[in-house]
Amino acid sequence: MVTLNVTAHMHPKLAGMLTDLGPVWRRAILGVGATGLQIEVASHIRREASGRHRTASRLGARPTGHLEKGAARITSHATADRATVRVPIAGIARAFRDLEIVPVNAKALTIPVSAAAYGHRVRELARMGWSIFRPKGHDVLMGSKDGSEGEALYALKKRVVVRQDRTLLPSDEAISAAINKACAAYVKFELSRRTA
Amino acid sequence: MNPADIIRIKDLLPTAMGSDELREQVAADILRRSVFSARMESARYLAQMREVCAQMMEGRISQATARDMLGGILERMGFSPQDGGSVRNPASLRRLDLIVETQTQMAANVARLSEQTPEVMEMWPAWELTRLEGRDLPRGDWPQRWDAAARSVGFEGVSRDYGRMVALKDSPVWQALGDGAGGFRDTLGNPFPPFAFNSGMGWVDVTREECEELGLDPDGASVPAEASLAPDREELARAAEKWGFDYDEIAKGVA
Numbered sequence: 001m002v003t004l005n006v007t008a009h010m011h012p013k014l015a016g017m018l019t020d021l022g023p024v025w026r027r028a029i030l031g032v033g034a035t036g037l038q039i040e041v042a043s044h045i046r047r048e049a050s051g052r053h054r055t056a057s058r059l060g061a062r063p064t065g066h067l068e069k070g071a072a073r074i075t076s077h078a079t080a081d082r083a084t085v086r087v088p089i090a091g092i093a094r095a096f097r098d099l100e101i102v103p104v105n106a107k108a109l110t111i112p113v114s115a116a117a118y119g120h121r122v123r124e125l126a127r128m129g130w131s132i133f134r135p136k137g138h139d140v141l142m143g144s145k146d147g148s149e150g151e152a153l154y155a156l157k158k159r160v161v162v163r164q165d166r167t168l169l170p171s172d173e174a175i176s177a178a179i180n181k182a183c184a185a186y187v188k189f190e191l192s193r194r195t196a
Numbered sequence: 197m198n199p200a201d202i203i204r205i206k207d208l209l210p211t212a213m214g215s216d217e218l219r220e221q222v223a224a225d226i227l228r229r230s231v232f233s234a235r236m237e238s239a240r241y242l243a244q245m246r247e248v249c250a251q252m253m254e255g256r257i258s259q260a261t262a263r264d265m266l267g268g269i270l271e272r273m274g275f276s277p278q279d280g281g282s283v284r285n286p287a288s289l290r291r292l293d294l295i296v297e298t299q300t301q302m303a304a305n306v307a308r309l310s311e312q313t314p315e316v317m318e319m320w321p322a323w324e325l326t327r328l329e330g331r332d333l334p335r336g337d338w339p340q341r342w343d344a345a346a347r348s349v350g351f352e353g354v355s356r357d358y359g360r361m362v363a364l365k366d367s368p369v370w371q372a373l374g375d376g377a378g379g380f381r382d383t384l385g386n387p388f389p390p391f392a393f394n395s396g397m398g399w400v401d402v403t404r405e406e407c408e409e410l411g412l413d414p415d416g417a418s419v420p421a422e423a424s425l426a427p428d429r430e431e432l433a434r435a436a437e438k439w440g441f442d443y444d445e446i447a448k449g450v451a
Contacts, residue, residue, distance in 0.1 A: 001255025020435040028315035073304035088255040121264035176449030184446040194429040
């Protein structure tokens with residue numbers, strides 16, 4: 001998960017205005033900024049998700065919808081002093097840095113190499129009736145089900161580095177524009193009501 | 197409150213009832229506040245389900261890991277995915293996906309509802325119901341559901357643009373949709389997504405300008421603030437003047 005900080009991307013003039021405003025206005029403006037950012041991030045991830053089925057396609061597997069489902073679960077929160085947008089997608093932090101993944105409570109990572117394994121943990125496949133075994137001397141897990149010929153299900157790795165991919169989330173410029181456009185539109189709207 | 201907390205404060209509701217009985221015999225607001233699963237009487241399993249869904253909403257685990265964790269407990273309870281792939285089998289992939297997706301969708305949308313301040317409602321007064329998640333067999337009857345729900349509330353706050361499903365955020369159409377107006381029996385009784393079991397339909401905010409184009413009255417959606425809390429616009433005007441507020445300059449963002 002990543003948490004995006006709305007105030008960190010605010011235009012200096014808006015940030016300055018916030019210092020002069022009471023908590024009700026601050027909460028109002030920050031809430032609008034957070035919602036504007038939430039909308040931008042969700043729509044960006046949905047667009048990205050539609051073109052990111054390379055591994056599933058290569059394996060002939062059904063996409064898991066990992067990004068698409070995460071985009072539908074993005075939320076925002078604002079107080080008078082802070083506003084954030086939470087993106088609850090496992091691994092989304094690689095938008096900002098390389099992620100090194102190492103096994104936890106296991107000897108190796110299991111990387112799916114077949115359609116049957118894609119989107120499933122090893123234990124889940126075993127519960128589904130797969131006989132899973134590791135051929136001696138090979139860093140791979142094979143499996144068979146219902147008497148079928150064995151097939152390679154997972155590659156075993158000691159460590160995987162997933163390279164940074166900044167395009168998973170909107171650029172800093174797009175984040176800033178979404179926040180500031182929403183806040184500025186709201187302030188303009190309120191000011192127009194004052195003079196109306 | 198964040199979505200993980202929303203899940204963690206839910207009560208456990210062990211039950212021997214099926215989904216139809218639950219809907220008929222247990223009030224929707226109790227179901228909304230509870231973690232339950234049709235014909236699941238193990239409180240221990242429900243507690244684990246609650247924690248797994250909360251961890252998903254924290255982005256700490258993926259859906260595959262969540263399903264695996266729940267499957268492990270079910271295996272120890274004697275359930276197996278090999279007992280059948282239908283949602284009636286607690287250990288089937290379909291059932292496990294349905295549980296975690298429904299719980300996390302609900303929590304995210306409750307959290308979104310709690311952030312609907314009067315100011316947010318002013319800028320985005322309506323929601324559009326649209327497909328956010330793909331399904332193998334998507335329901336094709338959403339226009340009919342929408343039409344039945346809209347008619348049941350006399351189109352109050354509902355756009356009559358028949359190509360889209362848009363309504364003000366405080367329109368009663370959302371509850372009608374969740375209640376299955378028109379005789380739909382697979383709904384969850386909630387005024388927020390998911391409106392029906394295993395639905396991939398969700399909300400997208402609609403701007404004030406778009407509402408006006410769709411024939412909706414955005415001012416009708418305002419949530420009145422308490423008078424004692426209503427801030428003085430002069431305060432905003434003074435700050436705007438002091439800091440040289442300029443919409444065109446600020447709206448571009450920070451380079």
